[in-house]
Amino acid sequence: MTLGGDLPVRRLGFGAMRLAFGGSVRDPETAATVLRSAVDSGxxxxxxxxxxxxxxxxxxxxIRQALFPYPADLVIATKVGPVIEGGVVPTAEAKPDQLRQLVEEDLRRLGVDRLDLVYLRVGGATAAPGGVSIGDRFAALAQLREEGLIRHLGVxxxxAEQxxxxxxxxPVAAVQNQFHVHFRGDSELVAQCAKDGIAYVPFFPVGGGGAPIDHDRLKAVAERHGATTRQVALAWLLAVSPAILAIPGTSVLDHLTENIAAAGLALTDEDMAALSE
Structure with a gap:
């Protein structure tokens, strides 16, 4: 798939959250090993x-410790908007005039002159989509794009209204919302993204955030393919729409290998029908 019209990316990517936030890894070298293995695997x-x-x-x-200088084809996407005010979980949102500082911090910390893709993340950790205008904040990021600090923008x-x-x-290059085989409220938005040439990048692709995957519903399909339920959930995402880019995260090498193998799992029409019941 080509992200934003000019950045070729493979449809199975890597989400870095579990390396440092919500995962089991607390050793930077171990986390770096997982990242290097992901890139070495394609x-x-x-x-x-x-x-x-x-x-x-x-x-x-x-990411910088493990991969810098970055491979020429590596695309790094980041998100700005949430602000941590004490503790470890974001509890506030940046105002339009604060977004420049967040983008400049990302540039410095990642060691790049331009960020490939920056999402405006709307709402806190548990906020549902919708209900507020995002125009002023997105316009602030659009200005930074015009200045050359950002290559592509996402939300x-x-x-749909936002x-x-x-x-x-x-231009919006990507949407990142919650979506997986048993949490399909965004089906219409996924279809719209496919029509408009926008990448749709689900967070919690194998469950989480209060919407866990019911593994019993995936078990029969997994057994037919000699796969795991996690692999079936990822394969379903890649099969359900050409707009979808999957970014499963892990802090464990064995899980990384399992996730990457899911990109080669071809689900049949029978499988897809069973998972839609």
């Missing part, structure tokens, strides 16, 4: 955020 799309961190371990710094945790508001301001 992954060229890494999703991160400045607020992914716990203690002294943060995903931006792990995260938005509804996406349209962003599109009226500047």
């Amino acid at each position: 992954v060229n799309h890494i999703d991160t955020a400045g607020f992914y961190g716990f203690g002294d371990l943060h995903s931006h710094e792990v 995260s945790n938005v509804d 996406l349209a508001e962003a599109q009226a301001i500047a």
